Amino acid sequence: MIDNTSSNVPKDLYIGIDIGGTKCAVVLGDKDFNLYEKIFFETKVERGPEVIINEFKKNIHSFFEKYDRKRFIKIGVSCGGPLNSKKGLIKSPPNLPGWDDIPIVQILEKEFGIDTTIQNDANAGAIAEWMLGAGKGTDNMAFLTFGTGMGAGLILNGKIYSGTNDLGGEVGHLRLAQTGPIGFGKAGSFEGFCSGSGIAQLAKSTVKIKLENNQEVNFCSTLNEIDTITAKTVFNAAHKGDAVALGIVKITAEYLGKGLALLIDILNPECIVIGSIYTRNEALLKPLVYEVLKKEAIPEALEVCTIVPAKLGDKIGDYAALGVALH
Structure with a gap:
C-alpha cells in the first residue's frame, strides 16, 4: 500500500528507477520497503534515451516538491543488461534500442547530487527477493x-x-x-x-x-x-x-x-x-x-x-x- 502523506514518511528516503522496454517506473520508499510514491509511464523506446531519461528526471523533481531534498539518500536503477555496474553504463540492451553506452549513473548524479547505483534486472530481482521476499x-x-x-x-x-x-x-x-x-x-x-x-x-x-x-x-x-x-x-x-x-x-x-x-x-x-x-x-x-x-x-x-x-x-x-x- 502506498502512503504518500508526507507527515507519515520517515526521515531517510530512497528512489528506485525501473527501466523496461515496455514500461518504466519511479518509486519512492524507505529502508523497510514501504512505498510512498510510484509513477509509471510507457517507455515508447522510439523516443530515444534522452527523452525517456528526461521523463525520469521530471518525475524525481516532482518528489522534491513534496519532500525535503536533504532526506534523499540514494537512487537505485534496475535495467535489463548488458550493462557495466561499476562504471554505471547501460550497454545496448536488446529491449532498449539506441541505449548504447548510456552513462545513466553519471547523468542522475549530476542532475540530483544523490549517490546512484545500477544493477541488471535479474540481480535487482535477486536483491528484492533476498531482502524482502x-x-x-x-x-x-x-x-x-x-x-x-x-x-x-x-x-x-x-x-x-x-x-x-x-x-x-x-x-x-x-x-x-x-x-x-x-x-x-x-x-x-x-x-x-x-x-x-x-x-x-x-x-x-x-x-x-x-x-x-x-x-x-x-x-x-x-x-x-x-x-x-x-x-x-x-x-x-x-x-x-x-x-x-x-x-x-x-x-x-x-x-x-x-x-x-x-x-x-x-x-x-x-x-x-x-x-x-x-x-x-x-x-x-x-x-x-x-x-x-x-x-x-x-x-x-x-x-x-x-x-x-x-x-x-x-x-x-x-x-x-x-x-x-x-x-
Whole structure:
C-alpha cells in the first residue's frame, strides 16, 4: 500500500528507477520497503534515451516538491543488461534500442547530487527477493527469472555476485542438450528449454509434427494456428489435463531440473527462488523437477536447498529498483 502523506514518511528516503522496454517506473520508499510514491509511464523506446531519461528526471523533481531534498539518500536503477555496474553504463540492451553506452549513473548524479547505483534486472530481482521476499534470511541464494528469458541473480555469502564484468548469473546460456529450442542464441540452452519463448518454440515444433501425422491436438487444431501458441497456451492446456501439453511441460521440467542441479552442485545454495512461469505453475512443475534433482544433484547439497516460487509477484520491479538503492 502506498502512503504518500508526507507527515507519515520517515526521515531517510530512497528512489528506485525501473527501466523496461515496455514500461518504466519511479518509486519512492524507505529502508523497510514501504512505498510512498510510484509513477509509471510507457517507455515508447522510439523516443530515444534522452527523452525517456528526461521523463525520469521530471518525475524525481516532482518528489522534491513534496519532500525535503536533504532526506534523499540514494537512487537505485534496475535495467535489463548488458550493462557495466561499476562504471554505471547501460550497454545496448536488446529491449532498449539506441541505449548504447548510456552513462545513466553519471547523468542522475549530476542532475540530483544523490549517490546512484545500477544493477541488471535479474540481480535487482535477486536483491528484492533476498531482502524482502522468498529468500529473506538466507546467505546463499539464486534467483531465476524464468519469464520471457532465463537469467539469474546470485547472492553469495550475503552479497550480490555480478562477476568480473556483470555477466555472473547468465545461466540461460548454459547448453543442456545438443539440440532443442533456441534461447540466448544457442540451441538446447537452459533458456531454450526454460523460458516463455523457448517453451513456445518447443510447443510449435511438437504440435507441427503431430498435426502433419494426423494426430489430434486439442489446443491447436490446424497448422494455421501454430504461430499463436505461447507458453501460456501450453500451461493452460496442461492444467486441464491435455496429454500433449503435459508432455511439453514434462520436457521443460526435466531441463529445469537439470539446470537447477548444476546450480546446486556448483553454488551449494540454501534457496533457489524462481519467478514468473514457475510461480504460476509450481503445482505442475515441482514434482517433475524434484524427480530429476534426486537423480542429478549431490544429495547432501539438495538436502539443504529449498526450491521456492518468487514471493513479490508483479510488484517485484518496484521492490527490485528500491532494493538496488538499499543494498
